[in-house]
Amino acid sequence: xxxxxxxYNALAGHLGNPTTxxxxxxxxxxxxxxLLLLLYPEHRLLWAMTxxxxxxxxxxxxxxxxxxxxxxxxxxxxxxxxxxxIVHEPTxxxxxxxxxxxxxxxxxxxxYRTVRSALVPLxxxxxxxxxxxxxxxxxxxxxxxxIGCVIALLVTILFDFILSxxxxxxxxxxxxxxxxxxxx
Amino acid sequence: xxxxxxxxxxxxxxLEILSASLICYFLYLSFPQYQLIWAMIYIPVxxxxxxxxxxxxxxxxxxxNFLGAAIxxxxxxxxxATFVSFCIAAAATILLCRALKIIATARSALLTLVSVAIPQxxxxxxxxxxxxxxxxxxxxxIALSVILFFDRLVxxxxxxxxxxxxxx
Numbered sequence: 001x002x003x004x005x006x007x008y009n010a011l012a013g014h015l016g017n018p019t020t021x022x023x024x025x026x027x028x029x030x031x032x033x034x035l036l037l038l039l040y041p042e043h044r045l046l047w048a049m050t051x052x053x054x055x056x057x058x059x060x061x062x063x064x065x066x067x068x069x070x071x072x073x074x075x076x077x078x079x080x081x082x083x084x085x086i087v088h089e090p091t092x093x094x095x096x097x098x099x100x101x102x103x104x105x106x107x108x109x110x111x112y113r114t115v116r117s118a119l120v121p122l123x124x125x126x127x128x129x130x131x132x133x134x135x136x137x138x139x140x141x142x143x144x145x146x147i148g149c150v151i152a153l154l155v156t157i158l159f160d161f162i163l164s165x166x167x168x169x170x171x172x173x174x175x176x177x178x179x180x181x182x183x184x
Numbered sequence: 185x186x187x188x189x190x191x192x193x194x195x196x197x198x199l200e201i202l203s204a205s206l207i208c209y210f211l212y213l214s215f216p217q218y219q220l221i222w223a224m225i226y227i228p229v230x231x232x233x234x235x236x237x238x239x240x241x242x243x244x245x246x247x248x249n250f251l252g253a254a255i256x257x258x259x260x261x262x263x264x265a266t267f268v269s270f271c272i273a274a275a276a277t278i279l280l281c282r283a284l285k286i287i288a289t290a291r292s293a294l295l296t297l298v299s300v301a302i303p304q305x306x307x308x309x310x311x312x313x314x315x316x317x318x319x320x321x322x323x324x325x326i327a328l329s330v331i332l333f334f335d336r337l338v339x340x341x342x343x344x345x346x347x348x349x350x351x352x
Contacts, residue, residue, distance in 0.1 A: 103194060116228050123224045
């Protein structure tokens with residue numbers, strides 16, 4: 001019987017691999033976003049996928065705190081962009097102000113390491129490519145950011161729950177390995 | 185003080201982001217027919233508040249951007265951007281990032297993939313795909329040149345004994 005056990009272990013090792021889990025999480029989250037998009041085709045929910053791509057990352061020791069920080073940063077950038085869009089037509093000067101405000105606020109809120117994730121939704125919300133009323137576009141893009149973050153959070157929690165239930169053996173060489181992150 | 189990596193002062197990060205965005209905006213104003221404003225998304229993706237000696241992460245972010253853009257381009261052209269092809273592309277992007285040892289920046293690659301493959305367009309597909317590749321390239325190039333420019337400035341101002349720096 002030993003070969004069978006080895007085979008199972010190899011397969012389980014692949015499943016427990018952070019890359020595999022990351023792929024599955026991303027696909028699950030984008031499928032959810034896509035289903036929402038099919039349900040409400042008139043709202044451009046595709047923007048939620050950018051937030052999903054920004055928030056999810058491969059599992060590592062501090063991936064959970066990073067996830068929370070990235071979600072905060074995303075919502076912060078979204079809120080800054082949203083407030084500016086509500087008040088005035090987007091211009092480059094206002095965008096620069098928004099960028100400075102976002103960077104300083106994320107420093108105040110101690111999420112400075114994820115500041116890049118805050119600036120991307122700011123750009124996305126303030127890009128002047130739209131044909132509808134400004135407030136509606138702003139609201140639509142802002143809700144997309146929030147929806148994307150919520151979906152990513154739900155998927156992560158779900159995967160954590162499943163993984164804690166089936167307790168896969170850690171893949172060889174992963175336990176003590178420091179997972180690199182692309183964060184300040 | 186450049187041991188490994190350290191945080192840039194906030195104002196330098198702000199200046200980097202603002203100058204890159206302004207360059208992008210002026211490009212957009214000079215060529216209004218090409219919606220170059222989209223290149224602005226890639227500026228915060230590439231520029232980060234961390235300054236590391238080797239700039240390895242910056243280059244791996246740029247690589248990741250191009251990887252995501254290339255895969256997005258392929259699915260737009262070959263598979264007409266359906267959701268299934270998007271999923272395959274996403275999995276391929278992550279696996280390729282791992283193979284190229286830039287898994288830490290896989291998020292940048294996925295973001296680029298999403299923004300390239302989003303089927304929000306009026307023109308024919310190949311023009312849209314080509315245009316989006318150009319946005320990614322512009323954004324990355326602008327961000328990279330701004331980073332390198334500020335690197336020089338910071339070195340000039342932080343080390344009065346420039347001769348020593350030149351020797352090292």
